[in-house]
Amino acid sequence: MHQKVLTVKEVAKQLGLGINQTYAACERGQIPSMGFGRRWVIPASAFEKWLLESNQPSALSLGGDAHD
DSSP, rough: OOOOOOHHHHHHHTOOOOOHHHHHHHTTTSSSSETTTEEEEEEEEHHHHHHHOOOOOGGOOOOOOOTO
């Protein structure tokens, strides 16, 4: 069965980001996500679409230093 939602940890790993940075991006609406109290989930289909539409490297910039 195809996974319908991803965790913040899974998305952070795919994007090469830290978990706190990924939570912050979810809270700011930069990553398509849904918050339920303190828990955040990312619909897999929305995340995949978001990645495909982010065709420019700067579109994935979530405020981190590119020289880290």
